[in-house]
Amino acid sequence: MESLASGSTLKFSEVRRDLTTQEAVEEANRCLYCYDAPCTKACPTGIPVPSFIKKIASGNLKGSARVILEANPMGATCSRVCPTEELCEGACVLNELSLPIMIGDLQRHATNWAMQADQPLFQKGSPNGMRVAVIGSGPAGLSAARELARFGYGVTVYEAKEKAGGLDTYGIVPFRLPQEIPLWEAEQVRKLGVDLITNTTIGEDIAAEEILSGYDAVVLAAGMAGVPFLGIPGEDYNGVYDAIELIEDIKESRITDHFSGKRAVVIGAGNTAIDAATCLKRLGAADVKIIYRRTEMEMTAYKSEYAFAKQDGIEFRWLAQPKEIIGDVYGNVSKLICDRVELGDMDESGKRRITVVENAQFEIEADVIVRAIGQKRRRELIDAFGLAHERGVVKVDPNTYQTSNEKVYAAGDVIFGTGKTDAMVVSAAEQGKQTAYAIHRQLLHPLLKEV
Structure with a gap:
């Protein structure tokens, strides 16, 4: 592009x-x-x-x-x-x-x-002869790497993308978080002697077995992947986007102003949905709607983000569930068919059940449709390390962040449970810190394990 x-x-x-x-x-x-x-x-x-x-x-x-x-x-x-x-x-x-x-x-x-x-604020610790691998350079991975480097560990961070920073670098809109901010934070970690290896995917460029055998401990902080499909007809039409990929393309300047005058619909009501909607507005979309199958009370976006979207003129449609995407003869999106729904009793997960209202379908004319209904789990990576998980959420000891493999620790979105709002950057950073402290206790201060 x-x-x-x-x-x-x-x-x-x-x-x-x-x-x-x-x-x-x-x-x-x-x-x-x-x-x-x-x-x-x-x-x-x-x-x-x-x-x-x-x-x-x-x-x-x-x-x-x-x-x-x-x-x-x-x-x-x-x-x-x-x-x-x-x-x-x-x-x-x-x-x-x-x-x-x-x-x-x-x-x-x-x-x-x-x-x-750009003055140095921290220094690396005296080398202790032990090595730790960190998988993923998002907030959890970089926080763990920085603390471990200050303890004197030799730390190598493996990142699949070209730049470090994870979702902070690629997945948060530039008018909220310019890319140079997370890149500066990553550079501060590198200056402590951490080896940041980018463009490297575990399982393709280096095997999980090689990581496990080559380091004294491993921190899995790979976050999550792209947005899952809606599972409705018509998702293969031109004009249907993954919200995470859309925001990355915008941050990487790989996308043009071809949204000018377009009618856009974003499906979902989390922070990523609002990021996508406000980006589209800034790229010239004439009309941007967010549809969500629940209500304002259940939306997972921050209140400040919701207010920001409304100030930007984003329209919200509640209790609307996508049913089918319709395209024109050229293979482009032309409209979205939705069911009206209503909420009922709570299910076993604590969410209210959704019931489709009969004979209440409606359509929204659209040139652009963006999926923003959460992110997929990295099950292949988790399985490569042989870790116990629940539907892609890695199981850890809540006190030590240690996984079912005592050599592997996990932090960030990879351990964040389902059915809740997105994990915060600040929480991931804290988990990375605490993971580093747990590794330090395990490897060099075993008598302090219970402290």
Whole structure:
């Protein structure tokens, strides 16, 4: 495909600008620096929020960035994509008085300084003679790799794609997360002596058996794959897209402005669905609808993302289930046939049962249809390592992240259970950290295993 047309990069500028120095200091001085810090407790990585904010107030941006990144190796990314209104800012005591501290914006301000200054904040540990392989370079994999390198392990990260960063690099829209942010975080890990090997697929370029025999421990952090098919007629027509692949093509500038004036329908109501819909809008789609077979109450997208989509003019159709995609004589999408549905009692998974309403079909004219109904599991990779799993979700010890193979640990989306919202980047980063600590206890400090 051709690259983006001239001027298209403007459509993908970050939707939130950085705070000025004065704005950051003034906002930092609003903080009460709570002793019990409910904001810190609400952060999955436990960032000492009052500490990093106080350093901003005193002009110590290097110290602030170090506090953030010490706790969260993906702190620059998370300052942009975390649902702060549900985590740290949601726990801020000032919610009861006025407005919460803009913790996410302050975190972004400090980590922006770190990216621009490019000063070393961490150092690799003295070599301990042991080697660990990390499969996948997303937030879980890179976080594990960084901590292991600081402990002195020789770490090799294997990544199937051309660039490191996983879903952060390829799967989050550029106006929320420019690609240079996760690539900078990956580079900080590489500077600690970690060997980042890209364009390498386990099972094709290197066997799982070779990995298992060549390292003292393995971290499986490969995330998930593309979007599954809907299982309805017509999915092979031109104009039907996988949301993950669509966003990657946009971030990699492999797609043109050929959505101008088109009518688009995105199927699903998670964060990826909203990312795809807002991307299409920025690429010129005249009308973008999101359809979901449940209601607003059950949608898995963050509240902030839902609000953002509505501001962008995205229309939501609830209780609508795709039934068939209709194409024209040229093999292009022309419309989507849907059933109206209603929700009933809870099933065994805790979700309300869906019943099709008789004689209530309707159609939506469309030139573009995007599947955004979750992601497929990497069962072949899991089976290659011989790991126990439940429908593609790797089983781990919740305290150590150790799998059924005592040499293999797992973190990130590969262990995230079904039937819930997408795992957060910040949670994956924390799992990567804790996996590194567990490996360190197992390999070099066996007496501390139970600590």
